[in-house]
Amino acid sequence: MALNILVVDDSATTRTMVARTLAMGGVPIGQVHQASNGREGLDTLDRERIDIVFVDINMPVMNGIEMIDTLRQKPELAAMPIVVISTESSETRIDEVRRKGVEFIHKPFTPERVHEVMQSLLGEFQHADTEADARF
Amino acid sequence: MQIQKPMPVSEQTLTEVAQQVLEVMAFAFVAPGDRRGDPATVCMHATVRFSGPFSGDVRLSLPQAIVPALVSNMLGDDEGCIPTERQQYDAVGELASVMCGNLVQILAGPEPVFTLRSPAVIVGTAASVRQAAASVTSATVRLDESWAELTLSLEA
Amino acid sequence: MRHVVGVADMKLACGKDDVIVTHALGSCLGIAIHDAEAGVGGIFHVMLPAASVSPEKAKTNPFMFVDTGVPRFFQEAFAAGAQKARLRVAVAGGAALGSGEDFFAIGKRNYVALRKLFWRAGVIIAGEDVGGNISRTLYLEVGTGRTWLQSRGREWDL
Numbered sequence: 001m002a003l004n005i006l007v008v009d010d011s012a013t014t015r016t017m018v019a020r021t022l023a024m025g026g027v028p029i030g031q032v033h034q035a036s037n038g039r040e041g042l043d044t045l046d047r048e049r050i051d052i053v054f055v056d057i058n059m060p061v062m063n064g065i066e067m068i069d070t071l072r073q074k075p076e077l078a079a080m081p082i083v084v085i086s087t088e089s090s091e092t093r094i095d096e097v098r099r100k101g102v103e104f105i106h107k108p109f110t111p112e113r114v115h116e117v118m119q120s121l122l123g124e125f126q127h128a129d130t131e132a133d134a135r136f
Numbered sequence: 137m138q139i140q141k142p143m144p145v146s147e148q149t150l151t152e153v154a155q156q157v158l159e160v161m162a163f164a165f166v167a168p169g170d171r172r173g174d175p176a177t178v179c180m181h182a183t184v185r186f187s188g189p190f191s192g193d194v195r196l197s198l199p200q201a202i203v204p205a206l207v208s209n210m211l212g213d214d215e216g217c218i219p220t221e222r223q224q225y226d227a228v229g230e231l232a233s234v235m236c237g238n239l240v241q242i243l244a245g246p247e248p249v250f251t252l253r254s255p256a257v258i259v260g261t262a263a264s265v266r267q268a269a270a271s272v273t274s275a276t277v278r279l280d281e282s283w284a285e286l287t288l289s290l291e292a
Numbered sequence: 293m294r295h296v297v298g299v300a301d302m303k304l305a306c307g308k309d310d311v312i313v314t315h316a317l318g319s320c321l322g323i324a325i326h327d328a329e330a331g332v333g334g335i336f337h338v339m340l341p342a343a344s345v346s347p348e349k350a351k352t353n354p355f356m357f358v359d360t361g362v363p364r365f366f367q368e369a370f371a372a373g374a375q376k377a378r379l380r381v382a383v384a385g386g387a388a389l390g391s392g393e394d395f396f397a398i399g400k401r402n403y404v405a406l407r408k409l410f411w412r413a414g415v416i417i418a419g420e421d422v423g424g425n426i427s428r429t430l431y432l433e434v435g436t437g438r439t440w441l442q443s444r445g446r447e448w449d450l
Contacts (some may be wrong), residue, residue, distance in 0.1 A: 005164040010254060011226055011227075011229065011230040011233070012222075012223065012226050013210055013211065013223065013226050013227040013230045014230055016211055016212075017161075017210065017212075020211075020212050020411075020414075021166070023414065024414035024415065024416055025416060026377060026416070041166075046182070058233070058237075058251065058253075062276060086237070087234045087236070087238060087252070087255075088231055088237060089237055089238055089241030089246075090241060090244075090246065090247065090248060090249045090250065090367065091246040091247060092246075092247050092248070092249050093249050105191025107159045107161075107234045107237065108157050108160035108234050109154065109160075111416055112416055112417055115416050132165055159404055163404055163405075163407055163411060164404070165341075165400065165401050165404045165405075167396070167397060209408055209411075212410075212412050212414075213413050214412070215412075257358035
């Protein structure tokens with residue numbers, strides 16, 4: 001089954017890079033929804049069926065920590081797998097995030113690191129049986 | 137909040153942060169540089185303000201001519217694709233944000249928490265950006281055939 | 293059978309008992325690819341990052357350069373039955389062996405050029421051992437897909 005993903009980051013570049021990374025990881029990806037702050041992210045979660053959320057911390061309007069806290073209070077979203085991708089380097093902050101049952105990826109990130117976290121979230125997954133990127 | 141003084145920052149620290157971020161995110165070969173760019177070069181300057189135990193800003197300056205290729209690398213577009221102006225502003229801002237987040241933690245140590253503002257990106261000559269802060273450290277790196285400059289300004 | 297890959301060269305094999313090896317990876321990169329289902333494996337030993345330094349040489353031997361050689365290497369593996377989504381890719385080398393400052397930093401340039409190409413083409417590196425200042429020998433056992441390195445009397449899996 002293909003996974004629907006939500007990527008929340010105020011940088012469109014990072015949203016594109018995360019989406020691209022997911023497409024190359026061999027995991028069957030369905031729709032990739034994007035939001036540019038925590039508030040928009042929550043709105044998307046209300047509207048769409050999402051399987052995994054990728055979220056930044058430092059964002060305008062509503063930051064990633066507030067978004068995660070709000071999301072966790074909703075019973076239907078309490079168990080949602082969440083991955084924080086952030087330039088955040090404070091161990092205090094990273095521990096705080098991990099205590100919320102969230103995976104953490106530090107920016108700058110490699111596709112291999114995202115792949116590793118996806119594997120730990122999903123277990124050894126089957127290679128996507130989709131047509132590979134035509135390049136090469 | 138207790139005011140904490142940052143570790144003294146060296147040009148080498150700035151160079152290493154610029155190097156790591158540009159190599160991992162933009163796939164550009166970066167080496168320590170010894171020459172400043174021509175002050176008349178038109179650049180994109182992305183500034184990210186941070187606040188926490190100490191405050192200031194980090195500015196990344198890139199000659200505008202090399203920005204499309206760098207951004208196309210970041211987006212994974214085919215060689216020769218020209219990213220839109222909006223994509224260029226966003227991507228250079230994101231590079232500066234990531235550099236800022238990594239740099240402040242090196243200066244502060246692992247514990248303190250900082251808040252980073254959204255990047256402000258402008259276009260102007262290399263000479264057009266001037267520092268008013270109490271303490272300024274700057275490093276220039278060679279970036280493929282061009283250069284990049286990273287500047288840290290700390291408030292008194 | 294043992295296949296030895298020279299500098300600026302590649303070899304593919306599909307025999308269960310085939311072992312492919314490339315020696316003395318310094319600043320050069322060794323790229324090993326393996327498709328367990330197709331039973332195809334290969335190693336490519338590449339010297340320099342970009343063909344733009346010598347387009348003539350790139351015409352004669354595209355396998356000298358990362359940007360011209362890597363796509364050819366993968367295409368040949370696909371022609372031999374490998375599929376991109378099933379490939380396991382491992383990378384080794386890219387060292388700085390020169391004494392003193394390695395001014396041209398060829399090893400690092402090779403590695404950055406390869407990562408750029410892989411990012412564009414959507415290739416994940418499953419195992420890598422790059423940089424440092426050691427010379428490495430890279431092996432691939434085609435029957436099992438085992439990829440390993442040897443250097444200074446030590447041997448470890450990649």
